[in-house]
Amino acid sequence: MEIVKMGRPKAKTPRKAVANVRLTDAEHQEMEATAKALGYSSMSEYVRFLHRERADALAVPAPPPIVPNVPAPRLFHTTRHGQIYHGDSLGLLHKTLKPGSVDLIVTSPPFGLVRKKSYGNEDADEYVKWFRPFAEGFKRVLSKQGSLVIDIGGAWKKGLATRSLYHFELLISLVRDHGFHLCQEHFWWNPAKLPSPAEWVNIRRIRVKDAVNCVWWLSPSPWPKASNKRVLSPYSDSMKDLLVNGYTAKLRPSGHDISTKFQKDNGGAVPPNLLAIANTESNGIYQAYCKAHGIDPHPARFPPGLPEYFIRMLTDRGDTVLDPFGGSCVTGEVSERLGRKWICSEIDAAFLTGALARFDPKLAARQSSLGKPYEIFPPCSLPINDSERLPAGGGKERISGNVNQISRAAPKSKKQSKIVQAAV
Numbered sequence: 001m002e003i004v005k006m007g008r009p010k011a012k013t014p015r016k017a018v019a020n021v022r023l024t025d026a027e028h029q030e031m032e033a034t035a036k037a038l039g040y041s042s043m044s045e046y047v048r049f050l051h052r053e054r055a056d057a058l059a060v061p062a063p064p065p066i067v068p069n070v071p072a073p074r075l076f077h078t079t080r081h082g083q084i085y086h087g088d089s090l091g092l093l094h095k096t097l098k099p100g101s102v103d104l105i106v107t108s109p110p111f112g113l114v115r116k117k118s119y120g121n122e123d124a125d126e127y128v129k130w131f132r133p134f135a136e137g138f139k140r141v142l143s144k145q146g147s148l149v150i151d152i153g154g155a156w157k158k159g160l161a162t163r164s165l166y167h168f169e170l171l172i173s174l175v176r177d178h179g180f181h182l183c184q185e186h187f188w189w190n191p192a193k194l195p196s197p198a199e200w201v202n203i204r205r206i207r208v209k210d211a212v213n214c215v216w217w218l219s220p221s222p223w224p225k226a227s228n229k230r231v232l233s234p235y236s237d238s239m240k241d242l243l244v245n246g247y248t249a250k251l252r253p254s255g256h257d258i259s260t261k262f263q264k265d266n267g268g269a270v271p272p273n274l275l276a277i278a279n280t281e282s283n284g285i286y287q288a289y290c291k292a293h294g295i296d297p298h299p300a301r302f303p304p305g306l307p308e309y310f311i312r313m314l315t316d317r318g319d320t321v322l323d324p325f326g327g328s329c330v331t332g333e334v335s336e337r338l339g340r341k342w343i344c345s346e347i348d349a350a351f352l353t354g355a356l357a358r359f360d361p362k363l364a365a366r367q368s369s370l371g372k373p374y375e376i377f378p379p380c381s382l383p384i385n386d387s388e389r390l391p392a393g394g395g396k397e398r399i400s401g402n403v404n405q406i407s408r409a410a411p412k413s414k415k416q417s418k419i420v421q422a423a424v
């Protein structure tokens with residue numbers, strides 16, 4: 001029998017590249033001995049193995065794809081410019097809407113409040129995880145030059161006079177994990193907010209009124225379309241005077257050189273990122289409609305001025321605005337009035353039934369109200385008596401005879417606690 005010797009098949013990716021590693025004699029001997037002891041046929045094989053092991057340890061596992069298994073929501077109502085959907089907005093974000101089809105998302109998600117509200121909040125610790133598929137959906141549907149505006153209230157840790165970081169963690173995750181850019185943080189100050197939490201503010205007197213929500217303005221690109229010319233405020237009296245009588249250019253205490261450029265009338269002042277909007281409306285068309293139809297009004301509605309500010313600054317007429325946590329569809333109502341296309345989705349049908357009041361042609365459309373200005377006193381504007389010592393123990397215990405007379409005893413009833421609130 002003739003034995004045919006087969007040649008070794010050629011490797012598909014032959015190892016032609018050579019790397020020189022400079023070693024001392026001792027290192028060389030040691031490596032060679034170790035490679036042999038471990039069963040490697042050559043030093044090259046040993047080095048390749050070592051490299052593979054280190055490289056695999058470095059590789060970050062790809063996160064699982066986020067395509068939630070949620071049905072598309074159903075169309076609930078349409079208007080001239082808008083569509084209201086009933087259902088989980090994850091379905092809308094990942095299935096119904098086309099990629100890149102939305103110019104602005106302006107929304108107020110359920111807050112991670114410790115004391116859960118009737119509209120269903122997620123626990124603060126779980127919040128960022130819960131938000132992840134929404135964030136991915138937002139990225140999917142936003143146009144390149146679009147914006148994402150999230151109004152989010154802070155939360156107190158349970159039983160403590162200290163704050164949760166959940167809304168800051170959300171912001172960091174949106175930028176770091178989902179690639180959004182933080183264009184500018186805004187703060188919505190509700191001057192009509194009651195003092196709360198009553199225990200820390202009214203009773204122990206160790207914290208101040210929590211009256212500001214963070215509003216994160218983000219975008220998929222660093223250059224979303226925007227113009228502050230759309231949201232100007234009236235000039236202050238001193239600026240009006242300056243425009244009429246002129247200004248002698250001089251250095252300010254801060255070192256800023258106030259040049260004559262400041263004498264140009266630009267039609268109004270560029271507003272600050274503090275939005276003073278009272279959420280006081282209690283007798284509008286929406287409330288009347290809810291009352292007449294036996295519907296509970298939404299407990300956490302936007303004041304219309306809040307979405308209006310961002311819609312005006314960040315969209316043109318005909319652009320598309322989305323509120324995925326629509327509630328009573330204030331965003332829809334404002335968008336309709338401003339001639340923007342809009343989409344709202346809401347998981348709770350009862351809120352949508354009430355929202356219909358906003359789009360009933362028989363009910364007169366509410367016009368944008370020109371806001372009244374608010375006065376903010378500088379800190380420590382009243383005479384201060386600091387001979388009274390600060391609460392011992394940082395207010396850990398309720399102290400009878402504390403600054404607030406009514407707080408000597410814990411309030412026994414809801415009625416009593418209201419009296420405490422009103423007293424501050």
Ligand SMILES: C[S@@+](CC[C@H](N)C(=O)[O-])C[C@H]1O[C@@H](n2cnc3c(N)ncnc32)[C@H](O)[C@@H]1O
Pocket residue numbers: 087088089090107108109110111119120298300301302303324325326327328329330331345346347348351
């Ligand atoms: C803070 S409220 C928004 C209120 C709204 N800005 C307004 O002016 O009426 C949050 C809303 O999100 C809704 N919601 C919570 N999870 C949702 C989800 N997965 N899809 C759609 N809506 C959801 C809640 O039912 C609640 O009405």
